Amino acid sequence: MVTASTTLNNPADLKIVKPKIGRDDWIMRTCMVVIGGLLAVFILLPLYTMLSKSLENKADAFVGLANYYEYFSTPALFLSAANSLQVAIISTFVVIITAFIYAYALTRTCIPFKWFFRLVALVPLLTPSLLGGISLVYWFGNQGVAKGLLMGETIYGPIGVVIGSSYWVFPHALMIVITALSITDARLYEAAEALRTSKVKTFFTVTLPGCKYGLISACFVVFTLVFTDFGVPKVIGGNFNVLATDVYKQVIGQQNFQMGAVVSVVLLVPAIFAFAADRIVQKKQVALLSARAVPYQPKPNRKRDTILFCFCGLIAALIIAMLGMAQFAALVKFWPYNLELAFNNYDFDVMDGGGWDAYWNSIRMALYTALFGTILIFFGAYLVEKGQGFKTGRTLFHMIAMLPLAVPGLVLGLSYIFFFNNPNNPFNFLYGTMGILIIATITHFYTVSHLTATTALKQMDAEFESVSASLKAPFYKTLFRVTLPVCMPAVLDISMYLFLNAMTTVSAVIFLYASDTTLAAVAVMNMDDAGDIAPAAAMAMMIAYTCAGARILYVILTYSINKRTQAWRTR
Amino acid sequence: MGTAMDAEPFLKIEHLTKNFGDFTALNDVSLEVFESEFVCFLGPSGCGKTTLLRAIAGLDIQTYGRVEQNGQDISDLPPAERDFGIVFQSYALFPNLSVRKNIAYGLENRKLSKSKINERVEELLGLVSLADQQTKYPAQLSGGQQQRVALARAMATSPGLLLLDEPLSALDAKVRVHLRSEIKDLQRRLGVTTIMVTHDQEEALTMADRIVVMDQGVIEQIGSPEEIYSKPATAFVADFIGTMNFVPGVVARSGVVKMGNSELNCDTLSFSDGSAITVAIRPEDINAQDLSHTDNVVEAEIHHLEFLGSYYRAELGGAAFSGHDIRADFSVNLVRRKAINVGSKIPVRFPSDFIQLYPGMEG
Numbered sequence: 001m002v003t004a005s006t007t008l009n010n011p012a013d014l015k016i017v018k019p020k021i022g023r024d025d026w027i028m029r030t031c032m033v034v035i036g037g038l039l040a041v042f043i044l045l046p047l048y049t050m051l052s053k054s055l056e057n058k059a060d061a062f063v064g065l066a067n068y069y070e071y072f073s074t075p076a077l078f079l080s081a082a083n084s085l086q087v088a089i090i091s092t093f094v095v096i097i098t099a100f101i102y103a104y105a106l107t108r109t110c111i112p113f114k115w116f117f118r119l120v121a122l123v124p125l126l127t128p129s130l131l132g133g134i135s136l137v138y139w140f141g142n143q144g145v146a147k148g149l150l151m152g153e154t155i156y157g158p159i160g161v162v163i164g165s166s167y168w169v170f171p172h173a174l175m176i177v178i179t180a181l182s183i184t185d186a187r188l189y190e191a192a193e194a195l196r197t198s199k200v201k202t203f204f205t206v207t208l209p210g211c212k213y214g215l216i217s218a219c220f221v222v223f224t225l226v227f228t229d230f231g232v233p234k235v236i237g238g239n240f241n242v243l244a245t246d247v248y249k250q251v252i253g254q255q256n257f258q259m260g261a262v263v264s265v266v267l268l269v270p271a272i273f274a275f276a277a278d279r280i281v282q283k284k285q286v287a288l289l290s291a292r293a294v295p296y297q298p299k300p301n302r303k304r305d306t307i308l309f310c311f312c313g314l315i316a317a318l319i320i321a322m323l324g325m326a327q328f329a330a331l332v333k334f335w336p337y338n339l340e341l342a343f344n345n346y347d348f349d350v351m352d353g354g355g356w357d358a359y360w361n362s363i364r365m366a367l368y369t370a371l372f373g374t375i376l377i378f379f380g381a382y383l384v385e386k387g388q389g390f391k392t393g394r395t396l397f398h399m400i401a402m403l404p405l406a407v408p409g410l411v412l413g414l415s416y417i418f419f420f421n422n423p424n425n426p427f428n429f430l431y432g433t434m435g436i437l438i439i440a441t442i443t444h445f446y447t448v449s450h451l452t453a454t455t456a457l458k459q460m461d462a463e464f465e466s467v468s469a470s471l472k473a474p475f476y477k478t479l480f481r482v483t484l485p486v487c488m489p490a491v492l493d494i495s496m497y498l499f500l501n502a503m504t505t506v507s508a509v510i511f512l513y514a515s516d517t518t519l520a521a522v523a524v525m526n527m528d529d530a531g532d533i534a535p536a537a538a539m540a541m542m543i544a545y546t547c548a549g550a551r552i553l554y555v556i557l558t559y560s561i562n563k564r565t566q567a568w569r570t571r
Numbered sequence: 572m573g574t575a576m577d578a579e580p581f582l583k584i585e586h587l588t589k590n591f592g593d594f595t596a597l598n599d600v601s602l603e604v605f606e607s608e609f610v611c612f613l614g615p616s617g618c619g620k621t622t623l624l625r626a627i628a629g630l631d632i633q634t635y636g637r638v639e640q641n642g643q644d645i646s647d648l649p650p651a652e653r654d655f656g657i658v659f660q661s662y663a664l665f666p667n668l669s670v671r672k673n674i675a676y677g678l679e680n681r682k683l684s685k686s687k688i689n690e691r692v693e694e695l696l697g698l699v700s701l702a703d704q705q706t707k708y709p710a711q712l713s714g715g716q717q718q719r720v721a722l723a724r725a726m727a728t729s730p731g732l733l734l735l736d737e738p739l740s741a742l743d744a745k746v747r748v749h750l751r752s753e754i755k756d757l758q759r760r761l762g763v764t765t766i767m768v769t770h771d772q773e774e775a776l777t778m779a780d781r782i783v784v785m786d787q788g789v790i791e792q793i794g795s796p797e798e799i800y801s802k803p804a805t806a807f808v809a810d811f812i813g814t815m816n817f818v819p820g821v822v823a824r825s826g827v828v829k830m831g832n833s834e835l836n837c838d839t840l841s842f843s844d845g846s847a848i849t850v851a852i853r854p855e856d857i858n859a860q861d862l863s864h865t866d867n868v869v870e871a872e873i874h875h876l877e878f879l880g881s882y883y884r885a886e887l888g889g890a891a892f893s894g895h896d897i898r899a900d901f902s903v904n905l906v907r908r909k910a911i912n913v914g915s916k917i918p919v920r921f922p923s924d925f926i927q928l929y930p931g932m933e934g
Binding site for chain 1: 710
């Protein structure tokens with residue numbers, strides 16, 4: 001009965017078995033190629049068009065690096081790059097230190113009202129980045145209430161840009177640092193205590209190394225967001241030019257598309273580097289987590305808790321002050337001469353900028369983005385995660401899906417002009433429609449949603465598909481009956497994320513709206529530009545309330561949906 | 572099983588090789604499985620047993636080689652076009668579907684009437700005695716119950732081949748023993764050809780009609796549990812299954828090996844005179860009771876004695892074992908009667924029928 005044979009055949013003589021591709025595999029692969037193709041059309045081709053535009057002169061003739069030469073030899077333009085770098089680095093310092101202490105207080109101490117601090121810290125996510133700038137004008141501007149605090153310095157410049165940027169990127173950094181501080185192993189601290197390590201030494205040998213990767217990752221995110229942001233410098237930058245405002249000025253002000261493309265490339269390169277570095281760091285973070293880690297339970301420490309409580313209170317007060325001032329300014333009749341409250345600033349239809357139509361356009365756009373974006377992104381991630389074979393295709397898809405995170409919204413928007421405005425482009429009909437705004441927004445926020453979906457899908461038992469195949473159930477049956485219901489929380493998360501970002505984004509859509517598709521966030525910018533700062537604040541607050549409302553609706557909705565579809569989670 | 576062996580095999584695996592990059596997970600594996608047979612793939616982790624199972628299922632198709640099921644070449648078919656039911660260690664039950672819906676899952680897209688489906692589900696629920704749990708969700712069941720649901724789901728469509736991938740490994744010891752006999756019972760009643768992957772030798776020995784012992788991507792031995800246990804084909808099999816003593820020795824002449832200072836009679840197989848060999852014998856086969864035969868008796872000193880309830884395990888040393896300690900099992904009765912203690916010197920016999928010889932160990 002023994003058949004312990006080893007060298008019967010030489011593998012070279014044997015025919016490699018080519019697996020036959022089943023019907024399901026064909027359908028899935030076709031779908032994946034279609035979605036991947038769309039993604040390529042909406043991200044790769046526009047970027048390529050922009051790159052080639054930066055190498056052409058105004059008559060569309062190839063001129064090599066002449067535009068770049070001109071750029072780097074024009075001090076005014078070159079200075080902007082230095083400015084961008086300067087505010088991005090300072091903001092990164094400010095935000096990371098603040099976010100670390102804040103996150104430390106929320107995760108490693110026993111301060112009261114943690115839920116409140118957590119809630120307040122996330123508020124900036126609900127507002128367009130412009131709101132911080134507008135609020136600063138009212139606090140520290142020429143007619144600002146606290147102008148004296150600046151001791152003669154002007155808020156219209158680097159100071160304003162740093163404060164305004166720090167305000168809106170704070171929650172982004174905070175979420176990453178909180179996650180990094182949450183994944184610790186209490187046993188490390190017990191061991192340190194047993195070895196009589198001092199608290200300070202424990203902090204530097206256990207706490208900091210433990211969240212090292214999270215902090216680095218947060219640095220990259222903050223740097224990129226500030227470096228590429230357009231809203232804050234536009235509102236509060238004054239004569240302080242940064243790369244993002246330069247792109248806008250070149251394109252909208254001087255109609256110099258080639259130079260706009262060059263500045264975009266200059267903007268894109270550091271963003272891509274930061275993105276690549278962040279991916280490398282995040283890969284390392286995963287290895288740090290062990291399934292057996294014991295969660296850390298902080299113990300009360302009166303002195304530490306009091307200090308950190310005051311710190312959190314201060315930061316929360318600053319955030320509320322920013323939001324509160326915008327609201328107050330929006331309700332005041334005529335700043336600073338008539339401080340009576342009224343709703344005249346909400347009469348958007350009498351101002352330039354798009355009026356109430358812009359607001360309703362934004363809602364429509366955000367809803368469509370959430371709807372189509374969620375379907376497309378989740379299905380795409382499903383095909384990548386659960387598809388069989390076709391490894392090259394799946395890896396390629398995943399790589400393209402990661403790309404949008406590295407592309408600043410302004411760069412994407414400009415690329416879309418070049419790409420879609422070309423009359424020879426079969427997609428030219430999209431130009432100037434709501435459709436292109438939706439596509440740009442979905443593309444711009446694709447990566448984070450894709451990763452959310454991927455993570456949820458990875459958590460599912462990999463054998464569901466094997467079992468389904470053995471039962472000869474078609475893949476779409478398992479997708480709709482099992483995968484989708486189980487991933488419902490992630491699906492809702494994605495749609496919420498897309499909705500909020502679609503409501504607040506300026507940079508991705510600033511080049512793409514037409515007169516009948518103006519958006520609320522764009523209206524904020526245009527009204528601010530026209531000097532209607534109070535109505536701009538009013539519109540920004542409308543966006544904030546809408547987002548807050550959506551968020552509340554989302555909580556109620558997920559609660560009831562989860563009660564129905566996730567009943568199986570309870571034992 | 573004897574008659575079944577003469578029939579055409581139900582599953583024929585020929586020269587299967589599976590490469591993952593540079594790593595060879597399966598190296599030219601050939602095997603036949605007969606109708607209604609229960610076959611276990613047994614081996615340490617990484618031996619290729621799961622790879623072989625997944626190749627049979629079409630989940631990870633082999634690099635080279637041929638698989639034939641029921642006379643049909645299925646080598647390159649995707650899983651959906653093969654005929655099998657599968658149960659995984661993780662159960663892989665659909666968490667958001669009730670027990671009943673899990674079992675009905677595979678029946679729903681076969682153009683069966685609702686009443687036919689219900690009938691079949693009732694039948695299966697009865698078969699795994701879970702009729703009273705049918706409206707619950709998987710998370711509300713115990714591990715053993717979940718695995719029974721998985722089994723019922725896999726059997727719902729009456730597949731010709733049942734594949735079990737470490738189905739009992741996630742369960743606690745008591746449930747495992749219970750479910751072992753239940754699965755075996757079910758398999759016998761339904762007569763479905765079954766392949767089970769396991770690393771647990773006890774599971775394989777108690778459940779299988781035939782065991783396929785694998786190591787490093789090759790089959791070491793195929794045989795009935797008795798054959799595998801009493802006549803291990805290789806030192807690996809001997810060591811992997813049960814407990815085995817290994818002592819180096821030399822073939823003195825045909826029929827006689829020299830081990831330490833003693834000579835033992837045994838079948839020297841095809842080993843030539845003077846070749847280095849390893850003498851192997853199981854602890855329970857070392858005899859200190861009946862010494863009426865005087866051949867193969869050596870003197871041993873008790874180095875250590877461990878009480879294990881129903882018997883003693885002794886560690887023996889002595890000139891015959893060239894410095895190796897070997898293990899022997901003595902009944903409680905014997906130890907008492909002969910007043911065996913640590914330090915006692917007693918004669919023990921190596922019955923020639925139970926001695927296995929393997930090529931000499933390196934070094």
